[in-house]
Amino acid sequence: MNIFEYPKSPTNNIMKKFLFSFLFLTTGIVLAQHGLENDINAIEAKLIEWRRDFHQHPELSNREFKTAEKIAAHLRSLGMEVQTNIAKTGVVGILRGDQPGKVVALRADIDALPVTERTDVPFKSTVRTTFNGVETGVMHACGHDTHTAILMGVAEIFSKHKDKIKGTIKFIFQPAEEGAPKGEEGGAELMVKEGVLKNPEVDVIFGLHISAGFDVGTISYKAGGIMAASQSFEIKVKGKQSHGSRPWTSIDPIVASAKIIDGLQTIISRESELTNEGAVITVGKITSGVRSNIIPEEATMIGTIRTLDYDMQAFINKRMKEMVPTIAKAYRAEATIEIEKGYPITYNDPQLTAQMLPSLQKAAGSENVKEIKAITGAEDFSFFQKEVPGLYFFLGGKTIGQEPTSHHTPDFYIDESGMKLGVKAFIQLTLDYLNN
Secondary structure, eight states, rough: OTTTOOSSHHHHHHHHHHHHHHHHHSOOGGGGGGGGHHHHHTTHHHHHHHHHHHHHHHOTTTHHHHHHHHHHHHHHHHEEEEEEEEETEEEEEEEEESSSEEEEEEEOOOOOOOOOOOOOOOOOOOOEEEEEEEEOOBBBOOOHHHHHHHHHHHHHHHHHHHOOOEEEEEEEEEOOOOOHHHHHHHHHHHHHHTTTTTTTOOOOOEEEEEEEEEEOOOOEEEEEEEEEEEEEEEEEEOOOOETTOGGSBBBOOOHHHHHHHHHHHEEEEOOOOOOOOOEEEEEEEEESSSTTTOOOOOEEEEEEEEEEEEEHHHHHHHHHHHHHHHHHHHTTTTTEEEOOOOOOOOEOOOOHHHHHHHHHHHOGGGEEEEEEBBBBBTTTTTHTTTTEEEEEEEEEEOOOTSOOOOOOOOOOOGGGGHHHHHHHHHHHHHHHHHHO
């Protein structure tokens, strides 16, 4: 029996985890002994400088032209093989170590969001654009600027230590994690389609996300599904228009829409086995009508579905498609629903997670590495994980003792002192995997 093929019992899972921990704690690279700790400390000022530059000059999904130019120039300055225009604006750097071995991919997302910044920082974004017909600001309101700076730092350090690399490192700077503009392809899915995990063939991939909810100096992880699958849906309800004073002559699409929204929530509260995994159906926007005294002919709703189990996802999709037209018919209206494929579950390979947990513990200290429950946010890093084993974790970015801020909001704030641990974790994971 291979040592990685224990039967699935609690006792053997504990034995397996202990064995991985013992092997990696005793044979893994110790950064301080290899001169890397000093390099990590020395690069912090550059991390902050890069991050602030990206923060001041954010670019939306599939439009990260200047961002990509800066990344590519940096990688070329390090002597790497650089590939550009992957999935439109993506950049990949390839660093081959002095010794042969496996291939590790490290990923950072580079796009910003259509959010108008409200934080009072000297490097605040003042960029404006039009998004979906609405004038808005552009802001790194999810921390992708820090991810980009972290991976640039990792690339710089590794380029000075090729003698310590047994194998190859692929640095993937991915555009459009927040979703490609309507009618376009993009993000991790397009990168995979264009062969980013080939030539050379990637064995494993590591990714991180800075979090405004977890304290600086901490790392949070979970084996299996750590983030939900995400789907968007659109519902169109057609009724009959009339004067608002004579509702009996109408077929009211707004009333039918309200009943549909109520009904959808019962799929979660009364039909989904929530002791298995969590699930969410949210209607985020409803549009109908033009003035107070007209019952309109149509209403449109859009929303999101979040699931952590593919069987549950299939069931929820099925019930939504059954329920929407049926409820509308009960109110004499007609309704259609379209559900997009969306992002898969962000799934941390359990074997790889157990294997690399000691590396995270060495980087942050065992007391600072915490196992968490699944999060109903979504990540297109999941497309990489469908192709090769992957480990995705959260990096603390909240100032200790301060209230957290929310991602995707004008007040999103990250403590920059958290970035150095991201560099350290990526380096520790990569060296331990390649050397063991």
